[in-house]
Amino acid sequence: MRISTEDTGITSWPERALSDAAAAWDKLRAAGDMTGWLRLPEEYDRDEFERLLRTAEKIRSDSEALVVIGIGGSYLGTRAAAEAIKRNGVQLIFAGSDLSPNTLNNAAAQLGGKDFSVNVVSKSGTTTEPAIAFRFFRQLLEKKYGRASAGRIYATTDPSGGALRQMAVNNGWTGFNIPPDVGGRYSVLTAVGLLPMAAAGLDVRAMMDGAAGTMRSCRTCGADNPVWRYVLARSILYGRGKKIELFTTYEPSLHYFLEWLKQLFGESEGKEGKGIFPASAEFTTDLHSLGQYIQQGERHLMQTVLYVEDTGSDMLIPRCGEDTDGLNYLAGRPLSWVRKQAFLGTLRAHVAGGVPCTTITLDKLGERELGSLFYFFELACAMSGFMLGVNPFDQPGVEEYKKNMLALLGSARG
Amino acid sequence: MRISTEDTGITSWPERALSDAAAAWDKLRAAGDMTGWLRLPEEYDRDEFERLLRTAEKIRSDSEALVVIGIGGSYLGTRAAAEAIKRNGVQLIFAGSDLSPNTLNNAAAQLGGKDFSVNVVSKSGTTTEPAIAFRFFRQLLEKKYGRASAGRIYATTDPSGGALRQMAVNNGWTGFNIPPDVGGRYSVLTAVGLLPMAAAGLDVRAMMDGAAGTMRSCRTCGADNPVWRYVLARSILYGRGKKIELFTTYEPSLHYFLEWLKQLFGESEGKEGKGIFPASAEFTTDLHSLGQYIQQGERHLMQTVLYVEDTGSDMLIPRCGEDTDGLNYLAGRPLSWVRKQAFLGTLRAHVAGGVPCTTITLDKLGERELGSLFYFFELACAMSGFMLGVNPFDQPGVEEYKKNMLALLGSARG
Numbered sequence: 142m143r144i145s146t147e148d149t150g151i152t153s154w155p156e157r158a159l160s161d162a163a164a165a166w167d168k169l170r171a172a173g174d175m176t177g178w179l180r181l182p183e184e185y186d187r188d189e190f191e192r193l194l195r196t197a198e199k200i201r202s203d204s205e206a207l208v209v210i211g212i213g214g215s216y217l218g219t220r221a222a223a224e225a226i227k228r229n230g231v232q233l234i235f236a237g238s239d240l241s242p243n244t245l246n247n248a249a250a251q252l253g254g255k256d257f258s259v260n261v262v263s264k265s266g267t268t269t270e271p272a273i274a275f276r277f278f279r280q281l282l283e284k285k286y287g288r289a290s291a292g293r294i295y296a297t298t299d300p301s302g303g304a305l306r307q308m309a310v311n312n313g314w315t316g317f318n319i320p321p322d323v324g325g326r327y328s329v330l331t332a333v334g335l336l337p338m339a340a341a342g343l344d345v346r347a348m349m350d351g352a353a354g355t356m357r358s359c360r361t362c363g364a365d366n367p368v369w370r371y372v373l374a375r376s377i378l379y380g381r382g383k384k385i386e387l388f389t390t391y392e393p394s395l396h397y398f399l400e401w402l403k404q405l406f407g408e409s410e411g412k413e414g415k416g417i418f419p420a421s422a423e424f425t426t427d428l429h430s431l432g433q434y435i436q437q438g439e440r441h442l443m444q445t446v447l448y449v450e451d452t453g454s455d456m457l458i459p460r461c462g463e464d465t466d467g468l469n470y471l472a473g474r475p476l477s478w479v480r481k482q483a484f485l486g487t488l489r490a491h492v493a494g495g496v497p498c499t500t501i502t503l504d505k506l507g508e509r510e511l512g513s514l515f516y517f518f519e520l521a522c523a524m525s526g527f528m529l530g531v532n533p534f535d536q537p538g539v540e541e542y543k544k545n546m547l548a549l550l551g552s553a554r555g
Numbered sequence: 556m557r558i559s560t561e562d563t564g565i566t567s568w569p570e571r572a573l574s575d576a577a578a579a580w581d582k583l584r585a586a587g588d589m590t591g592w593l594r595l596p597e598e599y600d601r602d603e604f605e606r607l608l609r610t611a612e613k614i615r616s617d618s619e620a621l622v623v624i625g626i627g628g629s630y631l632g633t634r635a636a637a638e639a640i641k642r643n644g645v646q647l648i649f650a651g652s653d654l655s656p657n658t659l660n661n662a663a664a665q666l667g668g669k670d671f672s673v674n675v676v677s678k679s680g681t682t683t684e685p686a687i688a689f690r691f692f693r694q695l696l697e698k699k700y701g702r703a704s705a706g707r708i709y710a711t712t713d714p715s716g717g718a719l720r721q722m723a724v725n726n727g728w729t730g731f732n733i734p735p736d737v738g739g740r741y742s743v744l745t746a747v748g749l750l751p752m753a754a755a756g757l758d759v760r761a762m763m764d765g766a767a768g769t770m771r772s773c774r775t776c777g778a779d780n781p782v783w784r785y786v787l788a789r790s791i792l793y794g795r796g797k798k799i800e801l802f803t804t805y806e807p808s809l810h811y812f813l814e815w816l817k818q819l820f821g822e823s824e825g826k827e828g829k830g831i832f833p834a835s836a837e838f839t840t841d842l843h844s845l846g847q848y849i850q851q852g853e854r855h856l857m858q859t860v861l862y863v864e865d866t867g868s869d870m871l872i873p874r875c876g877e878d879t880d881g882l883n884y885l886a887g888r889p890l891s892w893v894r895k896q897a898f899l900g901t902l903r904a905h906v907a908g909g910v911p912c913t914t915i916t917l918d919k920l921g922e923r924e925l926g927s928l929f930y931f932f933e934l935a936c937a938m939s940g941f942m943l944g945v946n947p948f949d950q951p952g953v954e955e956y957k958k959n960m961l962a963l964l965g966s967a968r969g
Contacts, residue, residue: 425684494952
């Protein structure tokens with residue numbers, strides 16, 4: 142993982158920014174309460190991890206599909222990993238992250254006659270979307286497996302309180318913990334993400350190792366720490382009026398990784414009338430939609446590019462007898478090489494157009510690299526929140542729509 | 556289709572805005588050159604339309620899948636329609652809109668042993684992404700069908716010039732025209748969108764009728780015209796510092812419709828250092844990611860909600876004996892009703908939080924309604940561009956990355 146802020150137009154770190162960063166760094170280290178995720182890659186519970194691996198093995202042995210029910214931080218990291226890295230485990234089917242009947246009916250149709258299990262992920266167990274989806278799939282399970290269905294339900298939830306923990310205890314479902322000092326959007330490297338990833342065949346031990354590697358290499362207090370450089374750059378650019386951070390990639394399978402980033406930063410920073418708006422684009426696709434705006438529209442954008450050199454498969458540009466399209470000079474070249482030139486050319490164009498770019502380059506994206514990225518961005522996000530002067534661990538605004546919705550639902554109670 | 560600007564906080568239209576709108580309206584009517592799409596719903600070529608329907612019929616008779624190759628405006632409208640409305644025609648497989656080898660290899664894998672045809676959509680035929688994808692699928696076709704493959708290639712391109720037209724003539728492929736006075740992002744209601752949609756089983760005649768309906772109902776010069784109200788609202792809000800328009804929906808199958816909107820507005824308005832940044836979110840999913848930011852982050856957002864009452868399927872909330880999750884008061888209610896309360900509750904929360912909202916509500920989303928929406932937004936977008944003082948029909952900035960990329964590719968010609 143190589144991080145470069147060379148194309149941000151920032152040539153040196155102002156003293157004031159460095160001292161703000163140091164203060165934010167100290168606050169983060171001292172935060173305590175909600176920073177369980179900070180030490181997780183080195184200090185996770187080894188016995189619990191083994192139990193998780195055995196459970197994943199059991200799911201793979203009796204199920205072709207695992208329905209993962211969760212919303213926000215309860216599924217985004219899992220989905221990001223499962224789409225970016227394809228392994229030979231059970232198929233993951235996601236549900237409970239919206240209120241569209243089509244989503245539930247399509248998920249049920251996808252299941253078809255397959256053997257399946259359910260992993261319901263919720264701190265409380267009462268969030269409307271996943272709670273409804275869980276009722277739906279629990280019914281399907283009971284119809285198909287009767288009393289044996291209890292052996293196919295896995296509840297990842299609060300260790301002691303809440304409705305879901307209560308249900309798990311009452312019904313004898315296998316339970317996993319969401320540590321109380323780890324918030325939803327920082328929870329991907331707990332059982333929240335690890336259980337379904339392991340069931341899908343991902344090497345979650347390598348993922349933890351990757352995260353631990355970043356943890357060790359991003360420890361120093363100063364601009365030699367890559368996390369600091371990223372945080373400094375985006376904070377300085379925000380101060381210069383770059384109010385939108387456009388996360389971009391050249392590989393469509395990273396779509397959900399960008400969605401994960403948007404939740405992480407949007408929920409952590411977007412409060413008290415402040416915060417960079419997190420947006421995403423997939424290149425080269427969106428160069429033909431947002432490209433014009435990025436190049437010449439209002440100058441309030443910064444860009445953070447995630448570029449992966451080797452994305453698994455490749456193909457050679459075919460030769461064509463007639464060459465009417467004029468592409469024969471590329472014949473025999475790997476498509477990945479053409480993509481690389483598009484990345485380099487786009488970077489130059491955007492920087493010249495006044496869009497500062499931070500680039501994060503990876504040789505490939507396996508479990509180790511993804512673990513490393515997850516941890517890098519969590520650390521960067523929490524530090525950014527403190528630098529901005531907000532609490533990066535709460536989300537008071539999310540309650541507003543829930544409160545209104547529940548009032549409307551409740552008033553129909555009659 | 557009902558459009559309301561009641562929740563934008565704008566209580567009356569300022570004189571100045573009305574006169575700017577009138578000037579923009581006149582400019583649009585007088586623009587000529589690139590406004591072929593304006594009259595299309597009433598004045599399209601009936602004979603050509605019949606030929607298109609017969610061709611779609613032929614594709615359905617000899618193919619299980621149609622590979623649609625195009626980028627930007629050459630595929631976004633088609634994909635928006637095909638994802639929003641599922642009919643019983645051929646499966647559409649999209650390719651040529653990025654440089655990821657995975658996309659091409661996955662598309663080929665999706666084809667499996669199916670009988671297929673290819674619709675290549677490009678004004679020039681030399682745009683790198685679709686040209687490479689076309690070489691790839693042409694090779695697959697020739698391997699599978701030999702000489703008969705020419706009867707399975709459909710080229711939608713410039714009527715007279717360009718490499719793709721040349722190839723179609725040389726090889727005897729069936730061709731369809733992209734009218735020269737219709738730009739890519741305004742082309743969904745030409746053969747660009749209509750041929751693959753018809754092959755997928757969509758009723759494209761109803762779609763044209765829907766567009767014609769909007770054309771007739773949005774003709775007047777004044778704020779009684781719904782297009783005007785939307786354009787006035789977004790222009791006034793932009794002037795008040797709302798620099799991001801967040802397009803939202805409550806139905807995941809509208810994902811690509813929002814992508815189509817982002818291209819339409821981003822390419823039309825984002826120039827000369829101006830323009831509203833187009834972003835999108837899918838609710839309720841993204842209320843658990845961007846929701847916090849929308850509610851309490853930097854106040855530079857306006858929202859345009861597209862709400863569809865009946866999205867096809869529905870389901871009833873199941874009753875649960877124990878009721879530990881406390882949802883039994885909703886048992887027996889349709890999920891669509893719960894979604895409606897979420898929509899209403901969210902609208903109130905966002906408006907209270909300082910995010911002005913325009914709402915567009917539809918009873919259902921069939922071909923007629925979608926045609927109506929396509930035309931509504933094209934008209935609104937072009938008018939908005941003139942109101943902003945830019946040319947809504949060019950995209951000079953898109954050339955920048957292409958120029959750089961081609962230079963890098965060419966320098967390797969060696």
